[in-house]
C-alpha cells in the first residue's frame with residue numbers, strides 16, 4: 057500500500073492546480089479500490105455548502121452543480137461527525153440522498169472520509185459502489201491516509217479565492233487572507249515572487265514578456281545542460297560501469313528534440329515563460345512514466361524531474377539577473393531571505409509577505425528594522441498565480457488583501473495617512489529623554505543589523521545600539537567576509553554612534569539564519585548547532601570576527617561584545633579565552649586594542665537559572681525574549697503552524713523575565729531586554745515595572761516605546777505588573793494592558809498593537 061500511496065502523493069504534489077490534484081485523487085482511488093465512483097466534495101465557505109468538485113464515475117456535468125447543505129445527506133454526516141462512515145448498504149440509512157443529475161444509480165456501498173485541515177473540515181472524500189460491498193481494512197486505511205494528506209493541498213489551493221474561484225477560474229477581488237503581523241505599517245503594491253525556485257513545483261505561472269527571448273533562454277539552458285552531460289559522461293567513461301553511464305545517455309535522449317525540448321518550446325510559443333513551460337512539460341512527462349507498469353520505467357520519472365531541475369537551474373541563473381521590479385514591490389514567498397531583500401532597489405520595496413514564519417522570524421525582524429510592513433505565516437497558500445497581482449499588506453493586523461477594489465484601496469490609503477500623522481506626533485519626542493514622570497531613566501537603544509540601519513537609528517533618537525546582529529551582514533554575501541571587510545563595517549558602526557555604546561553580538565547563525573555558503577543540514581535547527589556553539593566549534597571564524605571587532609574599537613572604546621545562545625558557563629569561559637587570545641595577538645602585532653565589556657544573552661532558559669554563575673564571568677546581561685519564549689513554551693518561533701501558541705506575554709515568560717531581572721540585579725549586573733517584547737507598548741509597561749535598565753528595539757519602534765516610558769511612573773508600572781503576574785491567561789493580560797494604554801491617553805498606539 058505504501059507504494060500506491062507514494063505514487064499518488066507524488067502525482068498530487070506535482071499537480072499545478074487544485075482541480076488537477078483532485079482529478080488525480082479520484083481517478084487513482086477509483087482504480088485502486090475498484091469502486092464504481094470516487095468523488096470529492098469541498099466546503100464552499102461563501103454559502104456553507106458542500107460542492108461536488110471532482111469525480112470519477114459520476115457524470116462530469118454534475119461537477120460544480122451538486123450542492124448539499126452542511127447538514128445534508130451522508131456527505132454532510134461525515135463532515136458533522138468528523139469521522140469515517142463506512143456503510144455496506146447506504147440506501148437504508150436515514151441520511152441517504154439520491155441525486156439523479158449525477159447519473160448515479162441508487163448506490164449501496166458508501167465510504168466517506170472527512171478531509172480536515174487544522175481542525176477545519178474542508179471537504180469529504182467519498183467512494184461508492186452500486187452493489188452492496190464491504191470495504192477491506194486496507195481500503196479503508198488507503199482512503200483515510202489520502203484524505204489526511206489532502207487537507208493541506210486543498211487548503212493551499214483554496215486560499216486566495218475559495219471554491220468559487222476554483223469554479224469560475226476568475227480572479228476574485230478583495231480576497232482577505234489572515235496571517236501574523238510581522239512589521240507594522242500598510243503598503244499597497246505589486247506582488248513579486250523572488251524566492252530561488254528550489255523545485256519545479258514552486259515555479260509560478262507567468263506570461264512571457266517576449267516569446268522569442270524566452271525560447272532563446274530555454275534553448276541556451278538546454279545547450280548548457282547538453283554540454284555538461286557530455287563532459288560528465290566523457291569524464292566518467294573510464295571509471296563507471298556501462299549501466300551507470302546509461303543514465304547520461306537517457307538524459308541526452310530526453311533532451312533530443314522529440315520530448316522535453318519540443319514540448320516546452322511549444323508551450324513557450326503559446327505565451328508562457330520558459331520556467332513555467334518547462335514545469336508543465338516535465339511534470340506531464342514524469343506522470344506518463346509513473347503510470348507505466350514496468351518498475352524500471354516508473355523510476356525514470358525521477359530522472360525526468362532531475363533533468364527538469366537542472367534545466368531550471370540554468371534558466372534561473374539568467375532569469376534572476378534580468379528581473380526588474382515594480383515601483384511598489386511586495387516581495388512574497390515561503391520565506392524571504394536578507395539577500396533577496398537587498399536585491400530590490402532602494403525605495404522600491406513596499407512590503408514583505410511570507411507564507412512561513414512568525415513575528416520573531418528573522419525576516420520579520422529585518423522588515424521591522426527597515427520600516428517595511430510585513431505579514432508572516434499566511435500558511436498553506438498556493439502563491440504561484442499571485443505574481444503581478446495588486447496587494448494590500450496590512451502589517452498592523454497581519455493580513456493581506458489580494459486584488460483590492462478601489463474602495464478598499466482608498467480605505468487603506470486613509471489608514472496610511474493616519475499612521476503618518478501618528479509618526480509626526482511621535483517625532484516630537486525624538487530629543488526628549490526616555491524618562492518616566494517620576495524620573496526613572498531607561499536607556500533606549502536600537503537593534504541594528506545592516507549598515508542601512510545606521511541613519512534611521514541615529515534619527516530615531518536611540519542612545520546607542522543595544523543589539524547589533526552581526527550575522528545579517530554575513531547573510532547578504534556569497535562568502536565569509538574577511539577580517540578587513542568586517543573591520544570596515546564594524547568601524548563604521550562604532551564611529552557613527554561614538555561615544556554612545558554599540559553592543560555587537562557575535563555571529564548567531566543557525567536556527568532560521570543560514571548562510572548560503574555555509575549550509576547546515578539539521579532536523580531541528582533551533583535546538584542544534586547555533587550561535588555560540590557553532591562559533592566555538594569554528595574558532596577560525598570566531599577569532600576573525602573578534603579581531604575585527606577589537607581593531608574597529610581602537611580609539612573608540614564604545615564597543616561591547618555580546619554572546620548569543622549561552623546555555624553553560626563553559627561557553628562564556630571558552631569565548632572569553634578566545635577574546636583574550638585575539639586581544640593578545642593584536643598586542644603582539646602592535647595593533648592598538650582594549651578589552652571591551654563582555655555580556656551574555658539570556659535566551660536559553662538554562663542560562664536564566666545560572667545567572668549567579670554567569671555573573672562572575674560577564675559584565676552585563678541582555679534578555680533575548682524571542683528565543684526565551686520559544687524555548688520556554690517549546691514553540692518553534694518561525695513555525696507558522698504553532699504561531700498562535702507563541703506569546704511573549706505568556707505568564708511563564710513574564711515570570712521568567714522578571715526573575716532574570718531580579719537575579720541579575722542581586723548580582724549587581726545591568727540587564728537589558730532586546731527581544732521584540734521591548735518594542736511592544738504592552739510589553740514596555742511590564743518591563744518598566746520589572747525595573748530593566750535598558751531596552752533595545754527596532755529603530756522605527758523607538759518613538760512609541762519612549763512615549764510609553766514617558767507616560768507611566770515606575771510605581772504605576774510596578775502596580776500594573778503585580779496585577780498582571782496574578783493573571784493566568786495571556787489574552788486577559790493583553791486586554792488589561794490595552795485598557796491601561798487607553799486610560800493614559802495612548803489609545804493611538806493601539807493601531808500598532810496586536
Ligand code: PEP
Nearest residue numbers: 659680681682683730731
Ligand atoms: C532574541 O532571541 O530575543 C534576540 C534578540 O535575538 P534573535 O532574535 O536575533 O535570536
Ligand code: MG
Nearest residue numbers: 659680682683
Ligand atoms: Mg536570540
